Amino acid sequence: MLDAFSRAVVSADSKGAPIGTADLTALRKYVADANKRIDATLAITQNVSCIAADAISGMVCENTGLTQPGGHCYPTRRMAACLRDGEIILRYVSYALLAGDPSVLDDRCINGLKETYLALGVPLANAIRAIEIMKIATVAIMTETNTGRKMFEGINSGSGAQCQDIASEAASYFDRVINALS
Amino acid sequence: MKSAVTTVISSADASGRFPTISDIESVKGSFDRANARLEAAEKLAVHIDRFTSEALEYVYGKQSLEQANKDKCARDIHHYLRLINYCLVTGGTGPLDEWGIAGMREVIRAQQLPTIAYIESFSYIRDNLDIPSDMGQQAASEFKSLLDYLINSLA
Numbered sequence: 001m002l003d004a005f006s007r008a009v010v011s012a013d014s015k016g017a018p019i020g021t022a023d024l025t026a027l028r029k030y031v032a033d034a035n036k037r038i039d040a041t042l043a044i045t046q047n048v049s050c051i052a053a054d055a056i057s058g059m060v061c062e063n064t065g066l067t068q069p070g071g072h073c074y075p076t077r078r079m080a081a082c083l084r085d086g087e088i089i090l091r092y093v094s095y096a097l098l099a100g101d102p103s104v105l106d107d108r109c110i111n112g113l114k115e116t117y118l119a120l121g122v123p124l125a126n127a128i129r130a131i132e133i134m135k136i137a138t139v140a141i142m143t144e145t146n147t148g149r150k151m152f153e154g155i156n157s158g159s160g161a162q163c164q165d166i167a168s169e170a171a172s173y174f175d176r177v178i179n180a181l182s
Numbered sequence: 183m184k185s186a187v188t189t190v191i192s193s194a195d196a197s198g199r200f201p202t203i204s205d206i207e208s209v210k211g212s213f214d215r216a217n218a219r220l221e222a223a224e225k226l227a228v229h230i231d232r233f234t235s236e237a238l239e240y241v242y243g244k245q246s247l248e249q250a251n252k253d254k255c256a257r258d259i260h261h262y263l264r265l266i267n268y269c270l271v272t273g274g275t276g277p278l279d280e281w282g283i284a285g286m287r288e289v290i291r292a293q294q295l296p297t298i299a300y301i302e303s304f305s306y307i308r309d310n311l312d313i314p315s316d317m318g319q320q321a322a323s324e325f326k327s328l329l330d331y332l333i334n335s336l337a
Contacts, residue, residue: 001191006183009268009277018267020227024220027271031220034213038206045200091200095191098201098209104191 001107004030004100030100033166037100039154040166043142044094046152051141052086055133059126072123086130093138093173097166105173110180117181124181131181135174142167184276186212212273215324222321223270226263229316234260236310237303247299259303266328275331283335297336304329304336 002010008027012019030037044051056079060066066073073079092109096102117124140146144160190205201209226233238256242249261282268277290297308329313322 001188002183003185003187003191003272005272006185006188006276009183009271013268013277013281016264018227018230018264019223019271021224024224024271028217028220031213031216034210034216038210041201041206045202045206048200091195091198094200095195098206099187099191104188104195108195 002099002101002103007101007103035155036163036166037098039152040142040163040170041094041098042154043152043163044090044097044138044170047137047141048087048090050151051134051137052090053083054137055130056083056086058133059130062129063126066126072121072126082130085127086134089131089177090134090138093170093177096173097170100169102173102176105176110177113177114181128178128181131174131178135171135178138174139167139171142170183272184279185272185274187273188276189274216273218318218320219270219273219324222317222325223267225317225321226267226270226325230260230263230267233263233307237306240306241299241302247296251296251299255299255303258300262300262304262332263307266325266332269328270324275328278328278332278335282332286335301333301336304333308333 005027008019008023012023060073060079065071067079068074073082089109092105096105114124116122117127137146141151142160142163144150144163187209190201190208194201194205234256237259238252241247242252242255247255262278265278265282269275289295308326311317311322311326313319316322317325
């Protein structure tokens with residue numbers, strides 16, 4: 001597993017050179033944006049069930065056959081597995097966001113996910129839709145563009161607009177999962 | 183690769199939980215110290231050749247070591263300083279542990295290398311660091327603690 005810092009180290013090591021001023025510029029930006037990154041992570045961790053459960057519910061609402069007999073979320077045992085998976089994917093996205101690098105998401109979540117779902121007969125289109133809803137909800141909460149109440153207390157509270165870049169980064173991690181399943 | 187952030191994530195993942203407030207605070211703590219670390223890494227990258235050659239001249243100037251090994255010693259000191267540069271960037275001892283220290287005892291024993299040359303070189307670099315012209319006070323203390331870590335593992 002890598003983070004933004006160890007990613008730079010691995011790439012410098014392949015050249016056998018120490019990390020100098022040029023490479024440090026990007027890392028200094030990562031450090032300077034640390035509070036925003038932490039706020040963005042808090043936006044996820046304070047709204048886990050809201051993001052994950054609502055996404056699964058949204059997926060079912062758009063396709064009510066899922067919870068009918070014969071549907072993929074019937075009986076509740078399978079619905080529960082679906083809710084669990086939503087949370088797991090969200091959890092790995094939160095790790096990747098905190099690390100500033102997708103390797104933890106790739107290694108521990110995405111790798112083999114599609115094969116597992118195909119083997120278990122999970123409908124990929126529906127799974128992708130649930131992840132899309134999680135992405136939309138996460139970005140809205142982070143940037144404080146959701147309708148209704150403010151959804152998280154961060155270090156820079158009231159600074160949702162400042163989380164714009166980090167929110168795009170979070171969206172890219174959800175897209176990574178979506179692409180892997182497509 | 184062990185770093186301040188990956189250590190936190192690994193333990194959170196091992197228990198299947200989202201990053202908690204205390205996880206996030208420990209990550210934040212490492213970010214707060216990051217500027218000193220990055221300064222140390224930057225200055226070390228600039229001075230790495232000079233540090234290597236000065237330490238080498240000092241250790242081999244004492245005539246007690248076989249001069250034929252000097253080039254190899256220079257290469258190794260440079261290598262270890264590079265790994266310290268990486269450790270300063272990651273904020274953990276991962277690069278030194280994984281690429282420098284794992285297997286080191288076995289290699290040293292197999293080749294019957296005198297570790298004293300390394301220990302003296304790193305001690306020389308640690309004791310002759312010029313503050314603030316080489317690097318600032320906080321950066322130097324980050325650098326020195328990694329030098330100590332390496333010296334202890336060689337001893």
